[in-house]
Amino acid sequence: NRQPDYFWLPLLALHMGTRLAEMATLTLDRINRSDDSGIWYADVRMDHAKNRNSVRGVPIPQAIINLGFLDYVEHVRALGASALFPNRAATKTNNLLPSKASGDAFAKHLDSVGIKDDKLVFHSFRHTVISALEGMGTPMALLQHIVGHAALDSAVRSGALTSKQARSVTLTTYTHTDVARMNVACPLVPLKECLDRLVPPIDYKRLKIAAQIVKEHLSKEGGVFRSGWAKVNRPYTAKMLQRLETGA
DSSP, X not given: OOSHHHHHHHHHHHHHOOOHHHHHTOBGGGEEEXXXXXXXXXXXXXXXXXXXXXXXXXXXXXXXXXXXXXHHHHHXXXXXXXXXXXXXXXXXXHHHSTTHHHHHHHHHHHHHTTOOOTTOSXXXXXXXXXXXXXXXXXXXXXXXHXXXXXXXXXXXXXXXSOHHHHHTTSOOOOSSTTSOBTTBOOTHHHHHHHHHTOOOSSOHHHHHHHHHHHHHTOEEETTEXXXXXXXXXXXXXXXXXXXXXHOO
């Protein structure tokens, strides 16, 4: 996937459990570093959050940093962009459905590798992360904050739980995740610790090389951001694939 959004969005979802639209619409000013803990996080705000429970700060896992994500962010910043993925031109369709291009591209990718099950889609990454965090014994309050859920609230509204039953464990804090609370550690610390425990069985070595290739091919020409290269340029594609194998 030569385009930066097509490359990074599945990796972010796999490691952070974020929704596609939350990351596809992210702007550079929402990738921040906590003054208190030094932890980098994505600031998901109301304009692109699914609901008020989804407004949160999500730590950027070390695995994503190691792949070169922050290097990519600084490259985009140096180009003078405001969007994390400036290659996606602002069209009427993208403004209304900013994640549509990436979602459609990922669906086609699944088809191309023989994954035809209608239940296996981009959103499945989110289910995977939630299931993995739960399986590792992650406290519900932390899990809900990471993924922007209000599962207990939903349970109360559906009648599965009474408000009294849910009261003692319903998440009511963790709103300003970059601010320390008296002598309590910055809330981002336990959140990042949870996410850093997720180690998907993927080829990090070659993905790091791929991330460098993707970054190199994002440029700005005459005020227009361009990324990747023509798919029909098979010799150049073969050259980039060779870089993955040799690391050169």
